[in-house]
Amino acid sequence: VSNVFKNDVSSGESLCPCMPSLKGRLAIDTTPKYWSDIRKEDFSIHLKNGHFWQTQCRARQHLAIIIPFRDRESHLKIFLNHIHPILQRQLHNYGIYVVEQANNDEFNRGALINIGYLEAIKDHSDYSCVIFHDVDMLPEDDRNLYNCLDHPKHLTVLINKSNYRLYYRTYFGGAGAIKSDVFEEINGMSNSFYGWGGEDDDLYNRLKSHGYKILRSSKVSRYTMLNHTEADAAPSRFNLLRMGTRRSKYDGLNSLRYKLLSTKRDKLYTKFRVTFKKSN
Numbered sequence: 001v002s003n004v005f006k007n008d009v010s011s012g013e014s015l016c017p018c019m020p021s022l023k024g025r026l027a028i029d030t031t032p033k034y035w036s037d038i039r040k041e042d043f044s045i046h047l048k049n050g051h052f053w054q055t056q057c058r059a060r061q062h063l064a065i066i067i068p069f070r071d072r073e074s075h076l077k078i079f080l081n082h083i084h085p086i087l088q089r090q091l092h093n094y095g096i097y098v099v100e101q102a103n104n105d106e107f108n109r110g111a112l113i114n115i116g117y118l119e120a121i122k123d124h125s126d127y128s129c130v131i132f133h134d135v136d137m138l139p140e141d142d143r144n145l146y147n148c149l150d151h152p153k154h155l156t157v158l159i160n161k162s163n164y165r166l167y168y169r170t171y172f173g174g175a176g177a178i179k180s181d182v183f184e185e186i187n188g189m190s191n192s193f194y195g196w197g198g199e200d201d202d203l204y205n206r207l208k209s210h211g212y213k214i215l216r217s218s219k220v221s222r223y224t225m226l227n228h229t230e231a232d233a234a235p236s237r238f239n240l241l242r243m244g245t246r247r248s249k250y251d252g253l254n255s256l257r258y259k260l261l262s263t264k265r266d267k268l269y270t271k272f273r274v275t276f277k278k279s280n
């Protein structure tokens, strides 16, 4: 366990301001990148293993940014290049965790986010805020704050692909911020959704059934989505959704069985390569 948040660099006495100085609307660079180009960028000398800690002031929150991942290296480079400077301007302490599914089953976004959370808190027990983030979503405005409030916050509200309209009222896909204790209270996400669709709606239902509402700050929550081929929708998703809140007690963080195959520490991220078995 590295100790980047507790090192000797003075973190200043006073708390960081709630409203840091930001740029507002941002230019979006979606051109393909080489790793060497991104590493050359001087994001900060304090960036290591995808972890960054403030030195000017005491950060208000420690964010575990969790990216469910498979076969999207070109997107990962564009995403990391874009997101690091934003998170640093927003004055957070944060760690970026890429969780790569090694088994060949259909992609399981929920299980990957759960695994990312469990491994992240093993890495640093002081993460107070979980941010789940699809790798293809680029924030267009840095006033869209990546932090946790008492109720979960949806980040990817207005996406270029949908002409900057919310998909539907209960949509909670893309990226969102949930306090760690709330994420544990709802037993994380379901591990049962293999293939495209539904796991984000199930998360919404879990939160709702525990009395949480979803917060959105619509004007600044604008995103550019990177292009990719669409996955096939999973036929099982509607049945799973119907039984979702009843299943939530025993399908989630407490029922995960997985193997951590490797941990890769890069300047820009920590990557967990994991495998898990599909039951039935």
Ligand code: NGS
Binding pocket: 167, 173, 174, 196, 197, 198, 199, 200, 201, 233, 237, 238, 241
């Ligand atoms: C819904 C899916 C969600 C998905 C959303 C937006 O229909 O998982 O579309 O998809 N729910 C079900 O299938 C039950 S998107 O347009 O981003 O591809 O997130």
